[in-house]
Amino acid sequence: MLLALDTSTPLVSVAVYDDTAGHEGTVLASLTSDRPMKHGESVAPLVEQALAGAGVARGDLTGIVAGTGPGPFTGLRVGLVSARVFGLALGVPVRGVCSLDAVAAAVSSSESFVVVTDARRKELFHASYSSDGRRLTDPAVSRPADVLAGLPEDTLVVGPGVLVYPDAFARTGGPTTVDAAVLARLAATGATTEPEPIYLRRPDAVAPGPPKKVS
Incomplete structure (x- = not known):
């Protein structure tokens, strides 16, 4: 259970x-x-x-x-x-x-596709998948205009990120959650990893560094 x-x-x-x-x-x-x-x-x-x-x-x-x-x-x-x-x-x-793999596993497609989620700061988290839901690239973070770099412009894009940038891609679909x-x-099915976060970038709030010496 x-x-x-x-x-x-x-x-x-x-x-x-x-x-x-x-x-x-x-x-x-x-x-x-x-x-x-x-x-x-x-x-x-x-x-x-x-x-x-x-x-x-x-x-x-x-x-x-x-x-x-x-x-x-x-x-x-x-x-x-x-x-x-x-x-x-x-x-x-x-x-x-x-989490991107979970979106991909719910996709019904006869072609490869890209999953996107909102990364904020006008960027998207994304990864590419084969038609059977197998991840082809490591998760990455990019501007919407760069998500499909090296891929055809009409590549199917799915996931929550398409709701944030509905006009960024030529073809979009579900699921969007x-x-x-x-x-x-x-x-x-055994498709698990250690429960470690995939952040891809530093948090917005970071501890301040040591004070600079005043000469």
Whole structure:
């Protein structure tokens, strides 16, 4: 029984997934927050609602799955810290899944495509995928105009980022969210990493350096 959560975008996604119910598994609950940029306030209530809706007690969980991004520093950290806290409290393993991979796994396409999510600062996080959802490039961060560098202009682009820059690409499609239920499904197949964040750049707020000597 897996609890999955993702905070790599402005919205929080939480799911409860029964990985013992046959080959495909079963999504018992899937919730998404309706308040953007409220990660800290949303994670715990959504987890409780998802568990209650699924009829699953915390003690029934056998693993925690967290989206590792890439994503903005603060939101992504909330999800990964929450996942580690849940795992520590319950004594169950915590695993990570690249959030872009979760979007790609929900795409139905007969051609290669690119997944984009909002990186703020007028940039996008992105990675390229084959038609079967296999990642072809490492996650990167670029301006919208540079996302398709080296690719055909009519390459299909999907993911939450297309909602932020709807006119940046010739062809766009869904899904346009990161679904924690897909994170859980990928984790159930063994497609996991260590639960370490993919930041790709430094946080907005950094500790000041040592004061300069005055001569």
